Amino acid sequence: MMISMQRIKAIFIKDYKDFSRNTAVFIVIFLPILMAAFFDRMGTPSIDTHFMSINMAFILxxxxxxxxxxxxxxEKNTLRNLMLSPAKTVEILLGKGLLSFVLTIIVVFFSAFLSEYQPAEMTAMVIALLLSTVFYISVGTLLGLFSKSIVEASVTVLPAMGLLLFGPFAVHFAEKYPVLSLFEWLPSSQLIELAKVTExxxxSADILIPILxxxxxxxxxxxxxxxxxxKQKSD
Structure with a gap:
């Protein structure tokens, strides 16, 4: 199956223009960076603190x-037009996720830089961060497909935000509440686990399991x- 880079590029450029005009959404990308800078000023941050800002970058x-x-x-009914266009599903999904991918990598980098986080295993952590980026974008795409407007999207994303951002902290209470041990298998928890185990x-299994x-x-x-x-395309 041939993929048209021109179509992906066109979707990316359109998303960039739409994003740059939306001030409220644009401001959101600076919050994780500001949080990372704030945590750094508080003293020597722990792994959990480092990844609080990094996981927030993924979520936001x-x-x-x-x-x-x-x-x-x-909301603008342009997604329907895109679905009916000659563009393939994979081209649309890749094009729609490309801007978020680039922005996420930039924000995660600056969040880690400002909080002075230095991974013990750089290669493994870079792979895990790239994979996490793909995961969070996939979640955003899925939730977006169930939302009819930006306002509705802001509400739809809240449960996922709470689960993925605070799930790793719930693991600390697993001894008292065993059911909370399930949160250990969240991607956000696995990312922190990888960071801790490599310290x-x-x-090799300790590194491989979180990535898998x-x-x-x-x-x-x-x-x-x-x-x-x-399904929405065929409806």
Missing amino acids: VATYVQCCLIAEEK GSHT VITAWIVCISLLTAWVFQ
Whole structure:
């Protein structure tokens, strides 16, 4: 199956223009950076503190911005036109996610830089961060497909925001409430687990397991997103 880079580029440029005109959504991307700078001024941050700003970058940029971009298309009824265009599903989804991907990488980089986070295993962490970016964008796309407007998208994204951002902290109470141990398998929790395990002695399996778990989440959410997209396209 041939993929047209021209179509992906055209969708990317359109999204960039729409994004730059939306002041409220544009301002959101600076919040994780400001939080990272604030945490750095508080003293020596822990791994959990570092990843509070990084996971917030994923939630606010990769998920929230992506959700709003999709919802805005639906609100203007332009997503329907895009679905009926010659562009393939994969081209539309890649094009719609490209801006969020670029923005997320930039924001995550500056969040890590300002909080002075230095991974013990740079290669493994970069791979995990890139995979996490894809996961959060997929979640944003999925939620956007269920939203009819930007206002509705802002509400739709809240449960995912709470789950993925605060889920890792819930794991600390798993001894008292065993059911909370399920949150350990969230991509955000696995990312923190990878960061912690690489700080000390570790094996290849210790690095591989979190990456495989995040990859499994990507496959599941991506397949679900593609199915919902195809269903809405045929309706």
